[in-house]
Amino acid sequence: MTTVAAYAAPAAKAPLERTTIERREVGEFDVLIDIKFAGICHSDIHQAREGWGEAIFPMVPGHEIAGVVAEVGSGVTKFKVGDRVGVGCLVDSCRECENCQAGLEQYCLKGVTGTYNALDKNGEPTYGGYSQKIVVDENYTVRIPDGLSLDVAAPLLCAGITTYSPLRHWNAGPGKKVAIVGLGGLGHMGVKIAHAMGAEVTVLSQSLRKQEDGLKLGADHYHATSDPKTFEELRGTFDLIVSTVSAPLDFGAFLSLLKTDGALVNVGAPEEPISLNLFSVIGGRKTLAGSGIGGIGETQEMLDFCARHGIGAEIELISASEINEAYERVLSSDVRYRFVIDTATI
Numbered sequence: 001m002t003t004v005a006a007y008a009a010p011a012a013k014a015p016l017e018r019t020t021i022e023r024r025e026v027g028e029f030d031v032l033i034d035i036k037f038a039g040i041c042h043s044d045i046h047q048a049r050e051g052w053g054e055a056i057f058p059m060v061p062g063h064e065i066a067g068v069v070a071e072v073g074s075g076v077t078k079f080k081v082g083d084r085v086g087v088g089c090l091v092d093s094c095r096e097c098e099n100c101q102a103g104l105e106q107y108c109l110k111g112v113t114g115t116y117n118a119l120d121k122n123g124e125p126t127y128g129g130y131s132q133k134i135v136v137d138e139n140y141t142v143r144i145p146d147g148l149s150l151d152v153a154a155p156l157l158c159a160g161i162t163t164y165s166p167l168r169h170w171n172a173g174p175g176k177k178v179a180i181v182g183l184g185g186l187g188h189m190g191v192k193i194a195h196a197m198g199a200e201v202t203v204l205s206q207s208l209r210k211q212e213d214g215l216k217l218g219a220d221h222y223h224a225t226s227d228p229k230t231f232e233e234l235r236g237t238f239d240l241i242v243s244t245v246s247a248p249l250d251f252g253a254f255l256s257l258l259k260t261d262g263a264l265v266n267v268g269a270p271e272e273p274i275s276l277n278l279f280s281v282i283g284g285r286k287t288l289a290g291s292g293i294g295g296i297g298e299t300q301e302m303l304d305f306c307a308r309h310g311i312g313a314e315i316e317l318i319s320a321s322e323i324n325e326a327y328e329r330v331l332s333s334d335v336r337y338r339f340v341i342d343t344a345t346i
Contacts, residue, residue, distance in 0.1 A: 001025060002032075005346045006131035007320050008058040012050040015324045018346065021060060021127050023135050030135050031079050032071035033087065038129035039064030039155035039313070040339040042185065042246050043089075043269070045327050047117050051271040055117050062129025062341075063089040063115040066144060066154040076138045084144040086303070088157035089293050091115050091126060091140045103295040105140075130323065132346055142300045145307035152312025155185065155338040156303060158293065159313060163190035163242060164302040165294035166265040167197060170240045174198040179241040179257065180219075183210045185330075186244035186267060188314055188337040191217045193302075194242075196309040202238070204230070204254075213336065217314075231256060236284075244268050251288065252280035263287040313338045319345035 001022040008019045026032050044061035046052050065087040069079050079085060093100050093108035100108050113120055116128030127134075144153050163186055172178050178199040180190040187203070194201045195218025202221040203214040211222040223230045234257050241254060241264045248270045255264055264287070281288055294302065306312065314337040318326055326339040 002133065004131055004133045006060045006127060007323055007346060008060045008127075008130070009048040010058050012048070012055065012057065016048070016130070018320070019058065021131060023133055024124075026071050026073050026135055028073045028075040029138050030073045031069050031076060031085065031138050031141055033065070033067040033085055033134050033136060033141070034070045035065055035067040035129055035132055035134055035343045037066045037151045037154040038062040038341045038343055039158065039315075040323070040326055040330065040341065041155075041158050042330060043158070045330060046246070046269070046271065048327075052269070056119070056125050059117055060127035060130050061116055062131070063087070064154045064157045064159070065115070065129035065134065066150040066157070067134075070133070072138075078138045079141065079143070084146070084150060086142050086144050086153060086157045087115060087129070087134060087136050087140070088142070088161060088299055089115055091136050092120065095139075103297040105295045106293045130320070130341060130343075130346070132343055140296060142296065142303060145304055147307035147310070148303065148312055151317060151340050151342075152315055153303070154340050155189070155313035155315065156306055157299070159186045159189045159338060160193070160306060161294040161299045161302050162186055162267050162291070163244065164193050164305070165298060166242055166267060166291035167194050167199075167240070168298070169291065170263050170265060172197045172199040172240055176200070176239045177202070177237060179204050179238045181225075181241060181243040181249070181254065182245040182268070183214050183337075184244065184333065185313075185335070185338045188213075188217055190242050190244055191219050192311050193306075195219070196305070196311060202234075204241075210336075238262055240265065242267060246270055248272050248274050251276050255280040255286050255288065258284065258286045260284045261286070263289055265289045265291050267291050313340075315340045317342055321345065
């Protein structure tokens with residue numbers, strides 16, 4: 001075992017604090033990664049504060065990890081020491097079910113092993129990227145192209161793939177009208193990626209406060225959902241709507257904005273349940289769907305796409321000592337658009 005420095009939540013809702021954790025020895029197919037940067041995802045806050053249910057403590061959050069390979073196991077063929085790599089939301093799956101075989105490891109029928117707040121196949125808790133090193137199986141590690149700086153690449157491992165996957169699956173591209181609900185950590189990546197795919201992009205945000213940013217990021221249109229006229233004017237407009245917000249929405253109202261056969265895909269994960277009148281789905285043969293991150297192959301595809309199009313996250317780089325303040329700022333929407341921890345400060 002290797003002892004490394006980390007920031008952990010000792011209990012639910014407790015402030016994160018500096019500590020040490022044990023990383024397993026590098027196995028035959030493992031890579032040891034020196035973590036350089038780790039993004040702060042809203043999911044980290046949900047889990048550290050048990051917003052999604054009972055969690056495992058102490059918890060080291062972080063599933064937007066970018067770093068450099070420091071050591072490889074004897075059987076590793078995909079990476080070598082010095083390679084720039086990333087780790088996202090999962091570090092293992094059963095590898096045998098039809099979804100894993102199809103490259104949809106995120107939907108493993110036996111359940112994935114999360115990068116943190118999970119138990120690995122040996123029953124040991126997993127710890128995430130708010131740390132200086134991590135050991136990961138090579139099959140759950142991705143290569144970060146040279147065209148991407150590690151700091152702006154880190155959030156792509158969750159925010160990037162979470163928006164890329166539904167945009168790709170529902171065929172965003174030329175001739176398609178796509179709306180992104182919310183312009184936060186996920187939403188700003190959705191705008192950039194949908195624009196690069198060639199779609200006509202609209203941001204639907206609670207207010208016009210970030211309108212200038214949205215247009216600079218690639219949106220063609222920007223509307224405030226707090227204005228009832230928005231839902232009147234845009235009725236039946238979109239082929240695809242991707243909702244990135246973590247708060248309950250009036251899904252019936254947003255479904256009214258879809259064309260016939262359009263899809264509203266939710267990638268945000270509110271802590272509260274929602275209610276829905278099914279006539280808002282039936283009328284117009286509309287789809288209300290969900291999408292969760294992406295498989296390992298698709299995550300690599302997304303990184304390569306972003307490198308080709310010069311897409312990275314808009315970040316605010318912070319030291320580890322600022323993590324608790326950053327959590328509060330995320331909750332008050334006071335970040336444009338992703339906090340990234342410089343792990344050299346841990």
